[in-house]
Amino acid sequence: MPLVSFRDVQKIYRSLQGVDYPAVEHFDVDIEAGEFFCLLGPSGCGKTTVLKMLAGFEAPTTGEIVMQGRPVTGASRERGVVFQGDDSLYGWLTAVENVEFGLRMRGMARSERRRRAMRFLDLVGLTGQEQKYPAELSGGMKQRIQIARALVNEPTMLLMDEPFAALDAQTRSLMQAELAAIWRATRTTVLFITHDIDEAVTLGTRIGVMRAGPRSQVKGVIDVALDGARSRTDDVFLKYYRQVYEMIRDEVAASLARAR
Amino acid sequence: MPASAPHRWWSAYGGYVLGFASLFVIWHLASRYLVSSVLFPPPSVVFAKALTLLRSGVLLEHLWASIQRILAGFIAGSLLGIPIGLAMGSFRPVRKLLEPYTEFLRFIPSVAMITVAVIWFGIGEASKIFLIIYTTIFIVIINTAAGVSAIAPNKIRAAQALGATRTQIFFHVALPATVPYILTGMRLAMANSFTTIVAAELIAANEGLGKMLWDGRMFMLVDDIFVSLVTLGLLGFAVDRMFRWSIYTFAGKYSPAT
Numbered sequence: 001m002p003l004v005s006f007r008d009v010q011k012i013y014r015s016l017q018g019v020d021y022p023a024v025e026h027f028d029v030d031i032e033a034g035e036f037f038c039l040l041g042p043s044g045c046g047k048t049t050v051l052k053m054l055a056g057f058e059a060p061t062t063g064e065i066v067m068q069g070r071p072v073t074g075a076s077r078e079r080g081v082v083f084q085g086d087d088s089l090y091g092w093l094t095a096v097e098n099v100e101f102g103l104r105m106r107g108m109a110r111s112e113r114r115r116r117a118m119r120f121l122d123l124v125g126l127t128g129q130e131q132k133y134p135a136e137l138s139g140g141m142k143q144r145i146q147i148a149r150a151l152v153n154e155p156t157m158l159l160m161d162e163p164f165a166a167l168d169a170q171t172r173s174l175m176q177a178e179l180a181a182i183w184r185a186t187r188t189t190v191l192f193i194t195h196d197i198d199e200a201v202t203l204g205t206r207i208g209v210m211r212a213g214p215r216s217q218v219k220g221v222i223d224v225a226l227d228g229a230r231s232r233t234d235d236v237f238l239k240y241y242r243q244v245y246e247m248i249r250d251e252v253a254a255s256l257a258r259a260r
Numbered sequence: 261m262p263a264s265a266p267h268r269w270w271s272a273y274g275g276y277v278l279g280f281a282s283l284f285v286i287w288h289l290a291s292r293y294l295v296s297s298v299l300f301p302p303p304s305v306v307f308a309k310a311l312t313l314l315r316s317g318v319l320l321e322h323l324w325a326s327i328q329r330i331l332a333g334f335i336a337g338s339l340l341g342i343p344i345g346l347a348m349g350s351f352r353p354v355r356k357l358l359e360p361y362t363e364f365l366r367f368i369p370s371v372a373m374i375t376v377a378v379i380w381f382g383i384g385e386a387s388k389i390f391l392i393i394y395t396t397i398f399i400v401i402i403n404t405a406a407g408v409s410a411i412a413p414n415k416i417r418a419a420q421a422l423g424a425t426r427t428q429i430f431f432h433v434a435l436p437a438t439v440p441y442i443l444t445g446m447r448l449a450m451a452n453s454f455t456t457i458v459a460a461e462l463i464a465a466n467e468g469l470g471k472m473l474w475d476g477r478m479f480m481l482v483d484d485i486f487v488s489l490v491t492l493g494l495l496g497f498a499v500d501r502m503f504r505w506s507i508y509t510f511a512g513k514y515s516p517a518t
Contacts, residue, residue, distance in 0.1 A: 057417050077423030088414035092436045102422035105432070153422055 001069070002030035003157065003189055004054065009063035011049050023049045025215040027063070029208055031157075036183055036190045038200040040248065041210030042255035047193045051161050054191065055081050068156070077102060080150030082160040086142040089134040095145050096121060096130035102153035120148040123182060140171040147179070157189040164199070176202050180230070197248065201240045202230055209247045212255040220247055301483050306490060309483040323491060325467040329385065330453045333392020338446050340393070341400030345442075348401065349408025350434065362398055370395035370456040374463050383464035388457065395456040396449040400442070407441025408434060440507075447503045454496050469495075 009027040012020050023046040031037045041047050052058045054065055056075040065072040067079070081088075090098055096117050103113035121130055124144040134142055143163050150158055164172040180203055183190060194200050200207045207222045224240055231237060284303045291302040301309075313319035348355040348362075370391050377394075381387035411434060419429045461470025469488045476485035 055417070055421055057420070075417065075420035077421065079421060081418065081421040083414050083418065085414070087412035088418040090415065090433065090436070092439070101419070101432075102424075105419075105422060105424040105428050149418075149422070 003033040003068060004031040004191075005029075005066045006050070006054075007064050007066065009050075009053065009060045009065060011046070011053060011058070012061045022215050023213055025217060027217050029218050029221070031189065031191060033189050034187050036192065036203055036205045038192045038194055038204030038207045039210060040194055040197065040200045040207055040244065041216065042212050042248065042252045043195055044255060045210045045213045045251070046216040047195070047210060048161055051081075051159050051191065051193050055079055055159050077153050078156045080153055080155035080158050082143070082146045082150055082158065082163045084162045084165055086134060086139065086146075089142055089145060091134050094131050094133055095126060095137065095141075098134065098145050099148045099152055101149060116152055117148070120152040121145075123151070123185075124148045125178065138171075139167050140175055143167065143175060147182070151182075151186065151188065155188070157191065160190060160192045162193050162195070165194075165196075172199075179203065197241060197244050198232070201237060201244060202232070207240075207244055209244060210251070212251040212258070219251065222247070299482055301486055305483060306486040310487045310490070313484070313487055319472075319487065319491065322467050322469050322472045322488070323495070325465075325471075326457050326461065326469045327495070329388040329468070330392055330450075330457050332385075333389045334396050334446075334450060334453050336389070337393040337396025337449065338400050341397040341445070341449075342404055342442055344397075345401040345404025345445075346408060346435070346438065349405035349438070350430070355405065362401055365394075366398040366402070370452070371459045374460050377460070378464050383466070387464070388460050388468075391456050391460050392453050395452045396446075399449045399452065400445040403441045403445025403448070404438060407438035410441070411437045443503075443507045447500065447507070450499060450503060451496070454492065458492065 006027050006029045010025045011023045013023055014020055027050065029037075029039075039047050039050060049058070053060050054067075054072060056072050056079065059073075072079075090101065093101070096114065099117040099121055100113045103116060108116075118127075118130065121127060124147050126141060126144050126148065129137060129141060134145065137145070146163065164175050167175060176199060183203075192200075192203060201224060204224050207224060209219045209222070210216050211219045222240065222243055226234075226236060226240070288302050288304070291297075291300045310319065344358065348358055373391060373394055374387075377387040377390050381390055415433050415437060416429060419433050424432065457468065458470040458473070461468035462474050465471045469492055472488040473485055475481065476488065
């Protein structure tokens with residue numbers, strides 16, 4: 001049984017003028033425990049909508065999302081979330097206090113939660129920065145806090161919404177390598193939203209390519225049979241890149257044509 | 261090369277010192293050579309008078325009366341305004357219900373309420389404190405409510421995904437995220453309190469800086485009027501600095517940007 005199943009999920013947004021916009025329709029996908037599932041699609045295709053529904057921030061209009069046999073009805077600490085921007089961090093708390101947040105809400109003793117938070121700050125390479133406030137840290141470091149804050153809470157699954165999209169190219173590439181290493185060490189199930197083919201092939205064990213919206217759905221899923229650290233110059237990497245590229249090319253064109 | 265201590269002090273406060281010095285120099289020149297009238301005393305005369313009034317205890321008595329009223333009304337107004345603002349920002353029905361009050365009453369200036377206050381509460385302390393509460397509460401409510409609605413939705417969502425309950429989200433996310441807005445509202449309210457207290461004391465009071473102004477007019481004590489004016493300016497400046505300093509020290513990390 002898959003860890004998560006989207007079953008014929010539809011999401012309709014209604015504008016202030018009362019016009020319905022079907023963002024996703026007949027969306028079906030299964031995510032297995034332990035995999036790194038990348039959901040790839042052109043901008044505006046409803047990727048983030050899918051993540052918000054699985055996180056429990058928004059309910060599907062029709063259809064259902066089932067996790068471990070139970071329908072998703074709201075946010076839960078079983079599903080940790082890493083957001084694209086840094087506006088989800090608490091600016092009045094230090095890095096370590098941000099990471100401890102979930103444990104503190106659970107009522108864990110101070111020394112124990114501090115110990116755990118420090119371990120995860122270490123995992124994301126932020127040792128020595130724990131007493132700094134988010135405003136004092138770079139964009140990459142802030143995303144590391146978000147990752148540590150989600151992981152220390154021991155979620156069954158991690159949802160990441162284009163977490164590196166706002167970073168510069170060098171930092172992004174470094175963060176991708178570190179995330180891959182963290183994932184290999186923890187094997188937490190990940191749903192990773194991205195519009196970047198290179199990022200999807202670098203990180204994913206499976207890549208779901210979405211159609212251009214409206215009424216977006218999964219066009220196809222590609223298994224990435226690459227183990228360990230991946231190199232952009234490998235022939236196999238390029239083979240997957242080309243395969244994904246050919247699948248998404250028409251969708252990007254469709255998305256651009258509509259935006260015009 | 262590290263800057264020396266006096267050098268650092270000068271670069272931090274030098275501008276202020278020069279600014280204040282120029283203010284008094286211009287005042288002095290204007291009253292001596294431009295106007296040259298007993299109706300516009302130079303700073304030296306005003307400070308001499310201030311010293312006399314300080315020694316006799318009269319100035320402190322007026323000053324303390326005004327400060328007490330401002331503090332009592334300002335603290336009460338803030339303590340009432342913050343929870344109301346939080347409730348209005350958090351719950352749409354509460355906002356709908358209370359907005360007519362805030363949107364109607366905030367356009368009636370506290371100065372206009374002086375007559376009503378005196379009729380209701382007499383010329384004693386109660387009417388002054390009522391007026392300061394009145395001038396404080398709406399600005400604190402509006403700023404607090406605006407702060408709550410300005411919270412980034414992802415801050416709330418992150419807390420939900422980390423397992424926080426609604427109550428926890430209120431106390432650990434919504435409240436601290438609103439602190440800079442609350443403090444800004446309080447700072448603006450403090451400035452309003454000064455305006456209001458002087459106006460109220462001008463009209464009905466037995467002591468206070470406003471009463472001092474009124475007596476000065478009645479008995480043509482021009483020097484007394486200027487002592488009161490300078491005291492008001494210095495007191496307001498000092499209180500505002502203290503506010504900014506406490507915002508900076510206690511809540512500098514509560515930056516609204518993050």
